[in-house]
Amino acid sequence: VSIRKAAAGLAFALILIGGFETYYLRIYLHDRAALGRTFEELPWRKLPGFRQFLLDVRAATREGEAIALWIEPMSWMGGYEYGYVRAGYLLAGRDVIPLLAPDGRILSANSAAADVIACYRCATVPAGFLAVRSTPAGLVLRRGPR
Amino acid sequence: MIGFSLAAALLAGFLVTRAIAPALPAAITAGASVLVGLGLPAAVLGALAAAGVPWSGATALGGLAIIGMAAVLGARRRRLGAVTLPRLTAGRTPLSIAFDALTAVVLSGYALFALSGHPPETDYVTIWGLKGLRFFHARGIDFEFLSQRWNAFSHPDYPLLLPLLYDWTALFAGSWPDRWFGALFVLFGLGAVGVVRGILEEELGPASAAAATLALTPLAVAPYLGLAEGPLIAYATAGLLLLRRGVACATRDDLTLGALLLGLAASTKNEGLTLVLAAAVAMASTAGARRLLYLWPALVLPLPWLLVRRLHGLSTDLTASGAFTRLAERIADPGEIIRAIASTPFGKPLFWVGLALALLVAGPATLRRERLVLGAVAVQYLFYLGAYFVTPHDIQWHVTWSWERIVNQMTMLLAFVAVGSALRELVGSSRNASAG
Numbered sequence: 087v088s089i090r091k092a093a094a095g096l097a098f099a100l101i102l103i104g105g106f107e108t109y110y111l112r113i114y115l116h117d118r119a120a121l122g123r124t125f126e127e128l129p130w131r132k133l134p135g136f137r138q139f140l141l142d143v144r145a146a147t148r149e150g151e152a153i154a155l156w157i158e159p160m161s162w163m164g165g166y167e168y169g170y171v172r173a174g175y176l177l178a179g180r181d182v183i184p185l186l187a188p189d190g191r192i193l194s195a196n197s198a199a200a201d202v203i204a205c206y207r208c209a210t211v212p213a214g215f216l217a218v219r220s221t222p223a224g225l226v227l228r229r230g231p232r
Numbered sequence: 233m234i235g236f237s238l239a240a241a242l243l244a245g246f247l248v249t250r251a252i253a254p255a256l257p258a259a260i261t262a263g264a265s266v267l268v269g270l271g272l273p274a275a276v277l278g279a280l281a282a283a284g285v286p287w288s289g290a291t292a293l294g295g296l297a298i299i300g301m302a303a304v305l306g307a308r309r310r311r312l313g314a315v316t317l318p319r320l321t322a323g324r325t326p327l328s329i330a331f332d333a334l335t336a337v338v339l340s341g342y343a344l345f346a347l348s349g350h351p352p353e354t355d356y357v358t359i360w361g362l363k364g365l366r367f368f369h370a371r372g373i374d375f376e377f378l379s380q381r382w383n384a385f386s387h388p389d390y391p392l393l394l395p396l397l398y399d400w401t402a403l404f405a406g407s408w409p410d411r412w413f414g415a416l417f418v419l420f421g422l423g424a425v426g427v428v429r430g431i432l433e434e435e436l437g438p439a440s441a442a443a444a445t446l447a448l449t450p451l452a453v454a455p456y457l458g459l460a461e462g463p464l465i466a467y468a469t470a471g472l473l474l475l476r477r478g479v480a481c482a483t484r485d486d487l488t489l490g491a492l493l494l495g496l497a498a499s500t501k502n503e504g505l506t507l508v509l510a511a512a513v514a515m516a517s518t519a520g521a522r523r524l525l526y527l528w529p530a531l532v533l534p535l536p537w538l539l540v541r542r543l544h545g546l547s548t549d550l551t552a553s554g555a556f557t558r559l560a561e562r563i564a565d566p567g568e569i570i571r572a573i574a575s576t577p578f579g580k581p582l583f584w585v586g587l588a589l590a591l592l593v594a595g596p597a598t599l600r601r602e603r604l605v606l607g608a609v610a611v612q613y614l615f616y617l618g619a620y621f622v623t624p625h626d627i628q629w630h631v632t633w634s635w636e637r638i639v640n641q642m643t644m645l646l647a648f649v650a651v652g653s654a655l656r657e658l659v660g661s662s663r664n665a666s667a668g
């Protein structure tokens with residue numbers, strides 16, 4: 087066996103073994119139902135209860151409504167961005183509008199355009215809105231009669 | 233109904249593939265048909281949206297039927313006879329069957345993973361799935377959503393093949409079937425493996441081809457469920473390898489089909505757009521500028537989206553104002569980029585050592601033969617690096633969250649060259665191995 091052939095054999099073995107994904111064999115023994123539950127929670131895990139909260143908001147609102155998102159504490163990097171960019175998926179069909187800008191400004195004009203405020207982790211009701219649903223993770227606030 | 237929607241798309245994909253390249257071996261035809269078929273829904277739904285026709289199962293199916301009939305007429309014009317399915321089992325040996333069985337076990341394992349539940353990736357929820365879901369509710373492409381400045385996080389400039397493919401399945405399911413979207417990623421993997429397997433078998437014989445396919449399969453099935461990485465890997469790999477085959481065998485059909493698949497890559501991610509440029513540069517420098525004419529499908533396919541996104545002002549974040557200033561500053565001092573890349577993992581070390589060793593053993597003759605693929609990959613990596621030189625984001629953050637993922641986009645092509653040359657050296661097979 088020439089050195090070239092031996093090196094070629096070694097290279098092939100390294101690629102085969104090094105690139106192999108043993109997970110695709112181990113998965114035959116996994117609890118796939120548990121894995122499915124993990125998949126479902128994974129994108130939402132940093133805001134506990136947020137996924138269920140959005141499902142509750144969805145159930146309390148109609149297609150086409152504008153939903154402003156309030157997340158306590160109101161800090162862009164402290165959770166607001168995380169929640170805002172995800173909310174649209176579970177609230178599809180509604181327009182999700184932010185109440186906080188990346189630079190920390192409160193966007194009060196957006197709350198004026200909202201039919202509903204989805205208020206995660208908060209207990210107070212702003213003027214002009216009525217709490218229409220209370221969930222363990224927050225409140226769903228609907229604009230009252232003007 | 234999801235099965236029906238996919239079966240219809242794959243059938244149309246087969247008709248188009250056969251009309252373009254009727255003389256391909258069975259495995260390549262099967263793989264390319266799957267990939268073309270998964271790309272057609274975007275063309276149909278995009279055309280319906282452009283024509284102002286609301287999406288429904290009936291309008292979608294009607295659009296697909298028109299493409300299918302055009303393909304049948306095209307095939308008749310080329311005087312192709314009745315479809316005869318070649319025997320996939322021809323020339324098999326016990327060793328090749330054993331390797332293929334192991335490949336099937338790996339692919340089935342991936343299918344179990346992919347079908348375990350909803351796509352778990354954040355970028356699915358915030359980009360790919362979100363846009364698909366918005367469009368599904370709007371029964372068309374929701375430009376109001378894409379143009380809204382608050383939605384910039386969803387990267388409105390990204391090509392729409394994948395969100396529209398999600399919509400395709402949803403239109404027929406009547407609801408949003410995200411629990412089953414994993415099946416799409418299995419199909420993309422199968423398509424890429426089919427093309428690679430067929431080309432390897434022509435060059436190496438059945439046993440070596442089966443062994444090589446086993447080594448390459450984990451690279452074809454991207455773990456990023458819900459994102460466009462898997463589709464991009466499949467289209468990029470199949471497209472470039474068919475261009476390589478077209479140059480080697482001097483067949484126009486392969487070049488056209490390869491260019492079509494590259495066009496679908498460009499309709500999948502912005503990196504697919506740069507890959508078309510990379511392939512054109514590699515093609516011009518290795519096979520002659522005249523052959524660039526055959527790349528026309530790769531330019532025509534993504535063109536409508538490029539025009540529409542310009543019309544709606546959907547610009548990419550990389551070109552945000554000050555790009556030239558950032559580029560100049562970072563060229564003068566690339567230290568931050570180098571440090572960020574050096575501190576970020578990019579895959580499995582053993583694999584990369586094997587890949588480097590295989591290319592070292594391959595020698596200049598093999599590298600010359602593979603210069604189309606290697607050249608395109610090299611230019612594409614330059615584009616990847618270029619993105620870090622102009623990014624408006626924090627460099628360490630951008631590199632950390634993208635480097636390993638984008639490196640993997642080209643890994644299967646590199647591994648194809650490496651594994652092929654190693655096995656050629658090892659077993660001495662050189663059947664039809666005169667690519668480039």
